[in-house]
Amino acid sequence: MKNASTLFLKLAVILMGIATLALCIFLVSKFGNFAGDLYPDIAYMKYLVFIVMYGSAVPFYFALYQAFNLLRYIDEKTAFSELSVKALKTIKCCAITISGLYALGLPLFHFIAKKIDPPIGIMPLIIIFTSLVIAVFAAILQRLLQEAINIKSENDLTI
Numbered sequence: 696m697k698n699a700s701t702l703f704l705k706l707a708v709i710l711m712g713i714a715t716l717a718l719c720i721f722l723v724s725k726f727g728n729f730a731g732d733l734y735p736d737i738a739y740m741k742y743l744v745f746i747v748m749y750g751s752a753v754p755f756y757f758a759l760y761q762a763f764n765l766l767r768y769i770d771e772k773t774a775f776s777e778l779s780v781k782a783l784k785t786i787k788c789c790a791i792t793i794s795g796l797y798a799l800g801l802p803l804f805h806f807i808a809k810k811i812d813p814p815i816g817i818m819p820l821i822i823i824f825t826s827l828v829i830a831v832f833a834a835i836l837q838r839l840l841q842e843a844i845n846i847k848s849e850n851d852l853t854i
Contacts, residue, residue, distance in 0.1 A: 709763075
């Protein structure tokens with residue numbers, strides 16, 4: 696049962712990666728070109744959109760890789776190790792990076808949203824909030840796991 700649940704989560708991680716890759720290939724370029732068409736007098740508009748969106752894809756994939764590693768540690772029964780703590784710390788840093796990129800790009804998206812109907816200005820806020828929730832959750836898990844490792848090492852020393 697334990698391997699089935701981690702297998703399901705591994706498949707979910709892979710599917711999230713494939714879906715994000717499809718979005719990066721098909722929609723980001725169209726959205727960047729659309730932003731460039733909205734403001735033809737601002738030549739670098741589409742490149743700013745590309746920097747924010749493709750730039751956030753890099754830490755996203757790195758976090759997915761670390762999540763996959765974390766699931767592998769669970770399968771190998773080495774979940775209570777420093778490698779798991781390091782993976783959670785990396786996931787936390789990646790989520791903060793994604794939030795930071797979209798927070799920096801928020802004025803850009805607001806600028807684009809002013810010209811279109813319906814406005815898409817809320818989407819970056821949702822991404823920022825979701826990434827921050829993931830970062831806080833990873834930080835809490837990291838702290839709990841580190842405390843469990845410390846308690847385990849103390850118990851191993853007292854016996």
